[in-house]
């Protein structure tokens with residue numbers, strides 16, 4: 169009797185675990201990463217991406233986007249890293265206003281800021297960007313990156329995801345009005361990218377700095393012109409602002425203090441790698457002997473620092489060659 173009960177119990181347990189295993193995929197489906205529009209100034213909001221690498225789990229929500237609500241329409245800055253995220257950003261905007269999204273200003277054409285563009289384009293928004301981005305859009309790098317993302321970020325990036333051109337390519341400082349609100353758009357590249365734009369809204373005293381400014385985490389340097397980037401940060405600081413919205417990390421009401429991390433890090437990269445290049449020290453040795461302690465506990469250090477240092481080393485080698493060394 170006892171054996172029979174035990175067998176029955178074991179059989180039931182097995183049946184239950186099989187049933188759970190069969191239903192597991194729907195239970196295990198990842199919840200969408202939270203997205204909350206935070207108010208920055210009376211008519212300006214932003215959503216803050218996660219301090220992570222892009223993944224299917226986070227839908228590539230690793231960068232910020234902002235928006236300004238004017239009396240006649242909404243102007244969005246950056247489109248986030250997948251069409252699904254852009255759709256969710258639209259939903260967040262709809263919680264605040266029924267007004268149409270008239271423009272999306274693209275601070276630069278890095279994947280995590282632009283893969284959502286097609287959503288806004290399909291809604292009728294005008295896309296605004298700097299003309300220097302065309303070289304990237306037409307490059308094999310952009311095609312290969314998108315191709316890789318279709319695998320790495322599936323299902324959020326798929327065969328329908330496309331890189332969207334701007335409707336309005338700007339060449340230099342430009343300002344326009346929506347609902348009487350002035351948007352001043354300025355080209356500050358080549359810094360983080362050749363096409364970097366910053367967007368200033370005087371009536372809100374708010375500045376969108378794009379990826380010139382990473383707040384509270386290490387920046388991705390990539391193929392950036394870091395000396396120009398350091399100079400451009402001074403231009404960011406020259407604006408009269410109540411708030412500066414970075415490309416990554418939390419909004420800042422104390423930009424002079426918060427931008428210090430990006431600036432000091434870039435300076436440290438340049439000075440240490442310049443010394444190595446000057447002394448013909450191979451990169452591996454230079455990297456191993458550099459003191460990184462001031463930045464080692466900063467979020468994203470482990471993901472980004474080595475690549476940042478390597479790219480900076482290559483850049484400084486080129487700069488040295490350019491000086492005729």
Ligand SMILES: [Zn+2]
Pocket residue numbers: 276278360379415
């Ligand atoms: Zn970027």
